[in-house]
Amino acid sequence: MPFISNTDKERKEMLTAIGVEKFEDLLTNIPGKFLLQKDCCLNDAYSELEITRKISKLAAKNISSTQANAFLGGGIYDHFIPAAVDHVILKPEFHSAYTPYQAEVSQGTLQYIYEYQTMICDLTGMEISNAGMYDGASAAAEAILMATRKTKKFKAILAGTINPLYLEVIKTYTAGVEIELVVIPAKDGLVDLDILKKAVDDETGCVLLQTPNFFGNIENAFAVEEITHAAKKALYIVAVDPISLAVMNAPSEYKADIVVGEGQALGNAQNFGGPLFGFLATNLKLSRSIPGRIVGATLDVDGKRSYALTLQAREQHIRRAKATSNICSNQALCNLAATVYMTLMGKEGLKEAAVQSTTKAHYLAEKITELDKFEMAFTAPFFKEFAIKIPIPAKDIIMKLQTKNIFPGIDLKAFGHEKMLLIAVTEKKRKCDLDELVKSLQEVTNG
C-alpha cells in the first residue's frame, strides 16, 4: 500500500506485542453491527503513473487563464509571481510543518509570520496584524464581529459597493448572532455618502468600506472616515487590495481602525479560488479583540532573540467558548508565499506591479471607450479594474470571445447590472494583449 510503512510481517509482530491475534481484536469498543462488511465503493487504487495520466487528462479539460487572454478579477488577480516563491514554500520544513505551538522547533515559521506581520503593517500603516484568515471575505466578516463585540453596538453598516461575495459571506457569518446589517446603496459606482451619513448613528458599531471597491473604483475613504468617526464609538473597517497600497493611501492615512483584504494577489496563484488568504490589521488598542494567531518577538532562557505565539488568551484552544474567533487552521503557507513575494518584489517591485496594472488598465479603458457603443459605467477614478457598459448582454460577448480564448471580464448581471462587464488588468498584460481585446470586442459587437 502506498505511503504505509509497515509490512504484513511487522504488523503481525506489533499485534503480538500488543497481545492480540488480529487487527479486529482491537475494535472491542465498536458495536459489531456497525462494522462494515464490505469495502467502500471507490475506484481501484491508482499507481503513481496511472494517477498522473488521470490528472493530466482532467487538466486538459480546463483552459487556464494564462492559456487564454484573460481579464478576470473580482477579488482574484493574475499578478506576476517570481519563480523563487514556490521554491521556498515547497521546502518540507515549511510545507509539512505543524502549527508553531512548540516554539523551540518552529522558529522558522514564527519568524516568517513576524516578518509577514511587519510587512502587512507597513503596507496598511497599522500597528498590529494577525497571522492570516481564510480569505478576504471571512476577514471582513471577522472584522465586523470584532468591531461589534468591542463597541457592544450591533449595527454594522456596509458600503453597497463592496465585493458582493464578501457581502454573502458576511451575511452567513452574522446570521447566528444579533447583528443588524445595513447596506448603503451605490451612486455612480461609489457608496452614496448622503445615505451613509443618515444611516450612521450612535448605535453603529462599524462601517465597512472597500477601496478600490468591487467595480475597481476608488472610494473617498477620507469622507467615509469623517462620517464614521462622527458617531460615538463606531469603528472604521476598510477592505483594500494589497497591491494597490504600493501607490494608494495607506489606510492609516484615512484613520482606518481595522484593515482587511484578500491577500491572494501577493504571490499566490488563482487556483480556481482557493487557497486564498485574508489579512487583518488594526491598532494596538484593539489587540486583545483580534481573531486568529499573532506572533511576537521575545527571548529564550539564554536571552537569545526568539519568537512565540502571543496573546493566546484570545484563542479557542485556551478560551474555548469565550474566544475571539473559532479559527484554528488558517492559510499559513499562503502567508509565507506572500511574505516571500513581498520580499522579492520589495518596495520598487510592488510599486511597479501596481503602476503597470493601473496604467495598463487605464490604457485599455481608454481604447475600449473609443469603440462605438462602449462607455465607462462610472465616472469615478479607478485602480486596475473597471466596469464598462456594453451594447449587448455580457454573456454573449463572453461566450463568443471564449471560443477565441479571450476571457473579457466578469458579467455583472448576476450582481444586478445588465450589459455591464467588469474588466481587470495586471502588469502581466502586454499592450498587444490589451489591443487584442479591444479588437475582438469591436468585431464581436459589429458581427
Place this chain on the structure above:
Amino acid sequence: MASTIFEKHSPGRKGYTLPANDVDIKLKNCIPNEFGRKEDTRLPEVSELDVMRHFLELSQMNHCIEKGFYPLGSCTMKYNPKINETLVRNDAFNNLHPFQGEETTQGALEIMHELQNDLAEISGFSKVTLQPVAGAHGEFTGLLIMKAYHKFNGNSKKNKIILPDSAHGTNPASVILAGFEVVEIKSNDKGLVDIDDLRSHVDENTAGFMLTNPNTLGLFETQVEEIANIIHSVDGLMYMDGANFNAIMGIVKPGEIGFDIMHYNLHKTFATPHGGGGPGSGPIGVRKDLAKFLPIPMVGKKDDKYFLDYSHADTSLGKIHSFFGNFAVNLRAFIYIKMLGAKGLRRVSENAVINANYIQKKLEKYYDIPFKDQYCMHEFVASGVWQKGKYDINTLDIAKRILDKGYHAPTIYFPLIVPEAMMIEPTETESMETLDDFISAMIEIAKECEKNPELLKDAPLNTPVRRVDDTLAVRQLNVKFEL
C-alpha cells in the same frame, strides 16, 4: 538567531525582473493625488539570493515530517505524498480563475464532483460540500446547517448545543459563532460520554450534539447509538467532529451509526500538508434531508457536463467562502483517495490503530495511561502525573525534553479532563523502527526524570532556541519589526 529580512535590506537591490511598461500613461493621470500614498512602503530591497538564503536559514529552525516523527494527537501528522505536489503544479489548475465560464473549467469541476462523491461514500453521507477551508470552518458550517434545519421546521426553541468536556476548543468557539449556547457534559470514568449526564441536559431546547468519534482520548464512543437516540428523540442533530477520522476509514461509516453531519479534515486524514498551520480543508457531509441547507454552490452533473449548482439557493445557508473552498488542497486529497482506493484507506486506519496501540502497550509501565484497559483507536492519552508527583516534573518539561530527542512533542494538556495529558498519535505512515526509537526515547526520559530531573527542567538543550519566554511575549508586546 537569524536576523530579520529587514536587516538584510540594501537600498537599490532587486529580487525581481519585470518587462518595461509598454503603455504610455502616467500614474498621476490615473490616481488622483489625494488618494496617492504619501510615503513609500518600506518593503525590503534584497537580491534573490539574499531571499533564498534567508528562508533557507529560517526553514532549518523548523521541525517537519520529513525531518522526524510528530506524535501529535488529534492532528494526524502523516507523510504528505510528493506526487500531489507535482500534479497540483499544473497551469491548468494554478491559473484557473473562479469566474471563468464552466465550459473552460470542466476538469476542475469533475474533480470536485468526484471528490464530493468519494467523501460521501467513505463516510456514509448523502452529500458533501467542499467549501469550508478548515476544520473549525466546517464546524461552523455544520452548526449553521443545524440552525437552518430547525428554522426550516419552525422550531425556534432550539438554542443549545451539547458537547462533552473532552471536546476540541474549536467546538465551543464555533457554537458561539453560530449563535447557540454551549452545554458541556461530563465524561465518565471510562473516558466516554456520561449518558446520565447527557440525559439530564437534553431537553426541547437541544439543537444538537457535537462529538468527536473516536473521541479525543482515542476511544471509540461505544454508546454512540444510544447517544444518537437520545438526541434524535428531541429532534436534535448529531454532529461528528471528524478530526479523528483516520481511525475508522473502511471500518465504520459515521453516516450509518447515528451521525447527521460531519466535517472531514483533509489536511489530517487525507494527507494534504499542514503548511505550518494551513491551508487545510474541512468539507462537510450530511444526511439526505439536510443537503438542501448546504452552502451554495455545489458541483452538479448533467448529461456529462459539470456545473456550479445553485438550485438549492432558497434553502441554503449561503456562502461560507468567497468561492469553492481550497480547491488546490482538495485536489491533493482527491489524488490521495484515488491512490489508496477502498482497501488502502481501510489499511490506513488499521495501521494507524495498530501503531497507536503498540506505543500505548510499550509505554504503560513508564507513564500513567488512564484508559489503558481499553484498546485505543489511532491515538491514546498518557499522563505525566507519576513524574509530576514523584519528581515535580511537568508534562511541559517532558514535552520539551522530547524535542531534544529529535521528535515533535505530543499534544499536551489536552484533553482537559486528563491532568498532565500527553496525547500521542503516530499515524500509519510511521514504521515500526521509528516507533521503537520513539518508545526508547520516552523510556529514557522517564528514567531521566528519576535520575536527572534538572535535565528536564532545562530542556530543550539541542533546539535552535532554548525554552521561549511566552509571558514576556505578552508583557512586552512586539509584533512587528521597527522599520
